[in-house]
Amino acid sequence: MYFYSTNTKLKHHWLFMILWSVVILMIGIYILVDTHDFAQILAWAFGVYQLISGVIGITIYIRLFNKQAVPKTMLWQGILRTLVGILAIFLPILFVRLSWMMMLYLLATQFLISAVMDFSLAWRVQRTGFPLGVSSSQHYMNAVSSFIAALILFLAPRFIGLFLLNLISILLILIGGGLLVTSTRLWWREKKSLTISK
Known part of the structure; x- marks a missing residue:
């Protein structure tokens, strides 16, 4: 009786995994087929x-x-993120023609401003030693990485955006397809063992 109950639970588990893998697979296909609409959702x-x-x-x-x-960099970065978030949410409502490209330019602007803030904080820490416990090298690294990200987004926003969306869709399709095949095989195996146990 316990063996039967355990197998039934496993069967339901694999059925749930099949359903979940189908959802992941459909999302991946949707992104690949209708990139623009998904990009708008992603912008929100x-x-x-x-x-x-x-x-x-x-x-x-x-x-x-x-x-x-x-x-104070923490405060200014918090204010910056809040403003960028408000713009990314409400600008597409006010101006329907604004596309997901706006999100990439906003993100690039945020990276650029964050790079300036991190660089100024790192320089101040290196010069004065204040605030205590703050690593100047870490903020220099953050500044450089943010500046590079901003530069890439400003120079090729459409290429980067489409590349990332296509990469996400392909990964989701591969993950969803792999999960679907694996969970279907295991579900079928559990179904056969359940039939034998009866």
Whole structure:
């Protein structure tokens, strides 16, 4: 009886995995077929993420301000993310013709401003040693990586955007297809063993 119950649970588990893999596969195909619409959805998701991230950054800065030395860069980056999030969410509503390319330019602008902020903070830490516990080398690395990302997005936004979306769609199709084949085989095996146990 216990063996029968366990096999039934496994059968339901693999059925759920089959359903989940079909969903992943369909999303991958949808991105590949209708890249523009998915990019608009992604732009909204990006805006929501930036807005939440910015508000959290501002909240952390306010809470830590009176307790310990906190670099103002945290506050300005939080404000920047909040503004970028608001723009990414509401600009497509106000101006219907604005495409997902706007999101890439906003992201590039944010990277560029973040690079300037990180570089100035790293230079100040290296020169004065304040705030304590802040690594100047880490902020220099952040500044360089942000600047490179901004440069790439400004020079070739459409290529980068389409490349990333196609890469995401291909990965989802491969993952969904692999999960579908594996879960279907295991479900069929459990179904056969359940039939034998009866």
